[in-house]
Amino acid sequence: xxxxxxxxxQTEPQAGKKRGASRRVMGAGKQLHAGPVTYLVLxxxxxxxxAPLVWTAIAASxxxxxxxxxxxxxxxxxxxxxxxQTAWDEAGLGTAMLNSVIVAGAITISTVLFSTLxxxxxxxxxxxxxxxxxxxxxxTMMIPPQLAVVPLYLWMADLGWSNxxxxxxxxxxxxxxxxxxxxxxxxxxxxxxxxxxxxxxGASSIRxxxxxxxxxARPAMAVLGLLTFVFAWNDFLWPIIxxxxxxxxxxxxxxxxxxxxxxxxxxxxxxxxxxxxxLLIAFILFGKQIVxxxxxxxxxx
Amino acid sequence: MTSPKQALAHPASxxxxxxxxQPGAARGAHGHGxxxxxxxxxxxxxxxxxxxxxxYVFIAPFFVIFGAFxxxxxLYTVWYSLHDVQLSSLDTQTWAGLDNYQNxxxxxxxxxxxxxxxxxxxISTVPQLMAAxxxxxxxxxxxxxxxxxxxxxxxxxxxxxxxxxxxFTLLYSWDGGMVNWLLDFVGIDPINWRESDWxxxxxxxxxxxxxxxxxxxxxxxxxxxxxxxxxxxxAAIDGANRWQQFIHVTxxxxxxxxxxxxxxxxxxxxxxxxxxxxxxGVSGSKGGSEHQYQTLGLYMYDQGxxxxxxxxxxxxxxxxxxxxxxxxxxxxxxxxxxxxxx
Numbered sequence: 001x002x003x004x005x006x007x008x009x010q011t012e013p014q015a016g017k018k019r020g021a022s023r024r025v026m027g028a029g030k031q032l033h034a035g036p037v038t039y040l041v042l043x044x045x046x047x048x049x050x051a052p053l054v055w056t057a058i059a060a061s062x063x064x065x066x067x068x069x070x071x072x073x074x075x076x077x078x079x080x081x082x083x084x085q086t087a088w089d090e091a092g093l094g095t096a097m098l099n100s101v102i103v104a105g106a107i108t109i110s111t112v113l114f115s116t117l118x119x120x121x122x123x124x125x126x127x128x129x130x131x132x133x134x135x136x137x138x139x140t141m142m143i144p145p146q147l148a149v150v151p152l153y154l155w156m157a158d159l160g161w162s163n164x165x166x167x168x169x170x171x172x173x174x175x176x177x178x179x180x181x182x183x184x185x186x187x188x189x190x191x192x193x194x195x196x197x198x199x200x201x202g203a204s205s206i207r208x209x210x211x212x213x214x215x216x217a218r219p220a221m222a223v224l225g226l227l228t229f230v231f232a233w234n235d236f237l238w239p240i241i242x243x244x245x246x247x248x249x250x251x252x253x254x255x256x257x258x259x260x261x262x263x264x265x266x267x268x269x270x271x272x273x274x275x276x277x278x279l280l281i282a283f284i285l286f287g288k289q290i291v292x293x294x295x296x297x298x299x300x301x
Numbered sequence: 302m303t304s305p306k307q308a309l310a311h312p313a314s315x316x317x318x319x320x321x322x323q324p325g326a327a328r329g330a331h332g333h334g335x336x337x338x339x340x341x342x343x344x345x346x347x348x349x350x351x352x353x354x355x356x357y358v359f360i361a362p363f364f365v366i367f368g369a370f371x372x373x374x375x376l377y378t379v380w381y382s383l384h385d386v387q388l389s390s391l392d393t394q395t396w397a398g399l400d401n402y403q404n405x406x407x408x409x410x411x412x413x414x415x416x417x418x419x420x421x422x423x424i425s426t427v428p429q430l431m432a433a434x435x436x437x438x439x440x441x442x443x444x445x446x447x448x449x450x451x452x453x454x455x456x457x458x459x460x461x462x463x464x465x466x467x468x469f470t471l472l473y474s475w476d477g478g479m480v481n482w483l484l485d486f487v488g489i490d491p492i493n494w495r496e497s498d499w500x501x502x503x504x505x506x507x508x509x510x511x512x513x514x515x516x517x518x519x520x521x522x523x524x525x526x527x528x529x530x531x532x533x534x535x536a537a538i539d540g541a542n543r544w545q546q547f548i549h550v551t552x553x554x555x556x557x558x559x560x561x562x563x564x565x566x567x568x569x570x571x572x573x574x575x576x577x578x579x580x581x582g583v584s585g586s587k588g589g590s591e592h593q594y595q596t597l598g599l600y601m602y603d604q605g606x607x608x609x610x611x612x613x614x615x616x617x618x619x620x621x622x623x624x625x626x627x628x629x630x631x632x633x634x635x636x637x638x639x640x641x642x643x
Contacts, residue, residue: 034442037597042439046453049515052468053460055479059471114362121359133360140367144572146601146618148374150611152383154391155374166606171370174363202348205355234462236575237598241606251575254463258470265471274465283459287452294455294516295523 053280058085060270076189079266085273086264087257090247097278098251103239104232105247110173111228112221119182120213124195134183140176149241156242167242170251172232178224185220185296186213223293226286233279250275353492381615388609401616411617413592414600415624421577421596422570425506430562432514434555437521438547453523454515466579468510492620501580501593508576513569524558525551560636564629572624574598597621610627 034042061080088094121127122134148171156167190213198208214221239249245256257271283290383395393529405411410607436454444450457465474492481491494504521583528551538545573596578585580594586603588595597617605614 004489006573034439034444038439038444042436042444042450045436046450048511049454049456052472052511053456055472057356057462059468097536114366117359118363121356125356125359127353127356130356132386133364137363140371142568142625142629143371143375144370144568144618144621146572146598147378147622150386150605150615150618151374151377152370154381154386154611157391170366173370174366176363176367179363204348205351206360209359215496218400234575236462236578237572237602240578241602251461251463254467257584258463258467258579259585268467269471270430272461272467276459276464278462279461283452283456287455287459288448288457291448291451291455291519293521297424 033196048165053276056269056273056276059266062266064067064255080270081265082276083264083270086267087274090267091253091257091271092248093250093253093271093274096248096250097166097274099247100233100250101242101278104229106169107172107232108228111125111175111178112225113173115178115182115224116186116213116217116221117209118179118182118184119186119287120190120217122179122183122207124190124192134180137176137179141180145237149238152238153241162242163244163247165243165247168239171238172235175228182217182220183240186217190216216284220293220296222286223289223296226282226290227293229282230279316558378615378618381612382619384612386611386615388606388611396419397612401613402620403631404613405616405620410592410595410600411471411620413634414588414597417592417594418573418596418598421502421506421509421573421594422567424503425509425573426563426566426570429510430512430517430559430566433517433562434521434552434559436514436518437459437525438551440518440522440524451519456515456516457512458516460512461483462512462575463579466576468578469504469508469511470582495580495589496590496593497569498591498593501589505573506578509570509573513566517566520562521555521558524555529555556639559633564632567626567628571621571628574597574602580600597624605621 012101058076058079062077062083063079111275118137122130122137152171156162161167194212194216195208198212203211234251235249236251239252240255243249243252245252248256253270254275257268304519317441382392382401383397383399384394385400386394440447440450440454473481475481475491475493475495478494480494484491492500494500532550533546536550541549577594577596577599581587581589584590586599586607588599598621599615601617601621604617605611
């Protein structure tokens with residue numbers, strides 16, 4: 001590591017703010033301007049990225065029971081809200097949405113909290129076996145979730161917790177990724193002098209965490225929270241095993257909607273649109289932070 | 302900016318290397334400091350205990366929860382895979398030895414699922430990562446509205462798996478689906494995206510490609526921005542054009558990141574589940590009428606929770622893990638070889 005990197009420990013991890021600065025530095029030397037071809041290709045990619053979503057909204061707004069017709073519908077009909085209402089009722093999307101919010105919310109809060117604590121310990125505290133334990137943490141990312149579902153299913157059945165939300169929540173309360181992500185961030189975002197100063201004042205560990213670590217970690221906690229929420233909202237395997245149609249999450253409800261439960265394809269599309277709406281809203285509000293977070297996780301991971 | 306390699310190579314050194322920190326003070330942060338003077342011995346002892354124990358308290362939640370809900374179950378999965386466990390009669394679990402594994406190895410459906418997982422994995426991962434590198438290269442130019450482009454490219458990532466698959470299923474409909482309609486426009490005969498082998502596997506892969514290309518592009522973009530500008534300058538002085546710079550500077554510099562994305566995508570591809578499940582509709586867990594796109598993930602779900610043989614499902618889970626380990630080992634060998642030849 002060079003000294004020039006270490007003189008800017010606070011600004012380094014804030015991808016959003018920092019990008020502007022590094023861009024200027026790069027631009028001064030050599031970064032090339034994009035030509036029309038670049039914009040054209042990007043526009044095609046953007047179209048491909050957005051078209052299925054836009055088409056979902058179009059399909060969801062039609063009156064047709066069958067959407068697979070030639071030519072397919074290419075503009076909005078007037079039935080969006082009626083179809084949404086039907087999908088909401090038929091697939092029990094109200095319960096499903098509430099369940100998904102509870103599940104994803106609980107998982108997000110717990111993952112962010114525990115990842116910050118563990119990440120802080122791995123980044124800034126010295127203790128026996130810390131190197132080994134960190135390696136262990138990283139290594140566990142290789143373990144596929146499939147490897148745990150049979151015993152978990154049997155245990156939860158034993159406890160009488162089948163079809164209950166805590167069954168979905170409990171196994172996902174922490175992630176190795178989150179721990180590693182917070183460690184990488186705090187390594188540079190949290191100046192050791194701040195912890196020392198608090199220590200000299202006789203602050204206990206809890207006070208240090210509360211008054212020094214959490215404030216320094218806040219930007220990364222927000223990003224990790226968004227990434228975790230998206231992940232938990234989209235989780236499929238374990239919810240579909242652990243929950244039934246009576247008490248589903250959104251993904252489970254959409255699965256039942258897609259397996260011939262409702263014959264009206266416009267209603268299915270309305271359900272699909274509703275199921276992704278909360279993520280889209282979060283994405284429209286915080287897209288920039290999510291982009292920054294993924295890039296930041298990438299460069300250090 | 303630190304490269305991924307550097308960040309990993311210096312796991313704990315940054316605290317010591319922090320500029321301006323006095324050696325004595327630094328030790329204070331690491332658990333050997335003295336408490337402020339004038340405090341009672343009891344408080345001083347409490348302070349020392351706090352210093353020693355707090356790191357373990359902070360990492361404990363992760364290890365306790367992860368251990369209880371991942372590591373211990375993982376071992377129990379071995380146990381169940383050696384037993385006959387039926388969903389219909391959970392209380393009677395009889396020892397079966399290696400029966401479940403033998404059963405697997407002699408099952409055509411297992412080999413079919415393995416083959417499908419491999420082919421779908423390849424046709425979804427390779428084009429996806431190649432497109433992502435190209436896309437990242439474009440995003441790395443000085444662009445008007447660069448943030449907007451990035452956010453737009455990432456929208457598929459923020460679409461729920463189920464919703465995305467339902468939409469693509471409709472787009473790939475046999476009679477009059479959008480895709481066949483477009484093919485008809487350019488004079489290509491309609492393809493039966495749900496029944497044909499390659500057609501259905503391509504359709505499932507396209508959902509994966511659509512959802513993850515932008516995500517991987519951002520990871521490559523981050524790595525590209527960390528490549529020192531003088532490498533390009535010297536390449537330009539040597540007369541390399543943009544394309545040659547991309548091939549001879551960008552791609553070699555991205556090698557660790559490419560490896561990272563290959564590993565992550567491989568793990569994802571091995572576990573592919575939601576997309577083929579929903580793409581199949583009613584026959585979802587079978588992976589289509591002829592098992593054309595039944596992946597290992599689907600096969601395990603089908604055997605365990607549709608057919609109800611949890612012992613066999615455990616055996617499938619372990620074979621998935623073994624396959625992942627083999628792939629990881631091959632990956633490691635290939636990178637070693639690459640590094641040596643450099």
